[in-house]
Structure formats: structure tokens, C-alpha cells
Amino acid sequence: GKRVGGRYQIISRLGEGGMAVVYKAKDLILDRLVAVKTLRPELAGDEEFVRRFHREAESVASLSHPNIVAIYDIGEEDCYYIVMEYIEGMTLKEFIKNYSPISIDDSIYIMKQILLAIGHAHEHGIVHRDIKPQNILINESESVKVTDFGIALAVSGATITYTHSIMGSAHYLSPEQAKGGTATIKSDIYALGIVMFELLTGKLPFPGASPVSVALKHLNSPMPYPSDFRSDIPQSIENVMIRALAKNPDDRYEQVTEMLDDLTTALNPDRANEQRLVIAD
């Protein structure tokens, strides 16, 4: 079969996105399975894409966390490629599609791992910028790994153009990004709120057709309540999502660690009578 970079023997195709095709492969030197992400050949002539592709490897390589896919190697022999830990399982998108409704306990268990991963990235000055279930991998024991820091950016002094800010999917776009603003820790938190909505309901809050109509809904339409879709959601859990999805970033969690702490205490008996959180416009 085909080889990449001399030592990686391609076995099968795992998936693809806008920028890359990801293969399951065998590292012939270390004799283990890996995932090899290759930049689409038609993008290899585009300096901007090559830079972004390399930046992905650099961002993730600086992180070491049980809930973040580890990077092993990068190279540009045969094609531009990133070698990473191979995750046996499925994307969280497929998981939600296959297993909804997911129990409240499982939803929290999964959500906490995602929050630990993104919290770790933020602590190291990295904003993910493309948080969505397609970029979260999950295995049989519900162990979660976040991947695809492809458009991640170091926080310090970073500015991005409008074009870049809509690189991600409109379904996870924060209101401030919909207005053309920069991706920040708070826009990652908003995307985490959407992922939480999907885990709890199996649905997107704004399942519109065109990216523009979806972006406008994030900007102007009130978020539906997951408890309208199923009756077993404790108000304290729903309130965590409501706070993450505040349209005004000032009303949103400041840090992922706050969201994690809040989610962790949400099942405490002393929060049993919590009222629905109402955020004024």
C-alpha cells in the first residue's frame, strides 16, 4: 500500500474535513497504529493553508493532556502531514446520532472531559476556535479526546480577519463572532454550550439551512431550552448551559474552569431547587 514519509503505511481512510484527509496507518519503525492527517494536495500550493496546517501541529504539540489527541510527528515528504495518536471509536457527532437520548450522567461525564481538555488548552494560551462534535473523538468506554486544533491560535495579541473567524461551522459560532469579532476564550465557551445542548437533546439549537441564517439566529434568537425536549434534565445542569450560551460575552463564564466547577456541583442536593437562570438582554 501507499506510504507517507517513508515510515507510515496507510491502512484505511478515517475521515476528512475541509483541509485534510485523515488515515489510519502503521508506523513501521515503532510498530504501532497512528492517525496521519494529510493536507489536501490541492491546498499544498497555498502558503496560507500550509502555514495553518503547521500551526495546528505546533499548537497541539505544546499540550499534553489525557483528553487531547497527542501529536507524534510532522513532515512534508510526499505531502504535508501530521502524525498523531490513533483513536479507535467515533466522533461525538456520530455518538450523539447513534445513542441519543444520552443519560444525564453520561452527558455530564462526557462534557467534563471536553471541559478539562479545552481548559488545559486555554491555560496554555491556546484558543481552539473550532469546537464541535465532529472534532471530538470518543471510544467505547466514553473516554473523550479533542482534536483538530487546525484553526487554533495563540491568544496573546492575536487578531483574525472576518474570513478566518467564519472558517468554523456556523452552528457553533458565538454572537460576537457572527458580528465579525475575534475568536476568544469566551467564544470557545459558547461553542462548548452548543455541544452541551446537542449532548442533552441530540439536536442543534438552530438547525437552519444557510450559514448566514444560522449566524443571525445565534445573534438574535433566544436559545431553546433542552428541558423543552426532555423532562429529566435538572435545572442546575441546564443553567450551566444557559450561562455558557449567554449572547453577551460579559454574561458568560469567564473561564472554562468556572463552567467545569459549576457542572461538577450541579448534582449537589443543595442545588436541587435551583430556578431557571434568566439572563437579561
Ligand code: ATP
Ligand atoms: P475540519 O474541516 O473540521 O477542520 P479537518 O480537515 O481539519 O476537519 P479533522 O477534523 O482533524 O480534519 O479530521 C477529520 C476526521 O478524521 C475527524 O472528524 C475524524 O472522523 C477523523 N479523525 C481525525 N483524527 C483522528 C484520530 N486521531 N483518530 C481517529 N480518527 C481521527
Ligand code: MG
Ligand atoms: Mg475537523
Ligand code: MG
Ligand atoms: Mg480542521
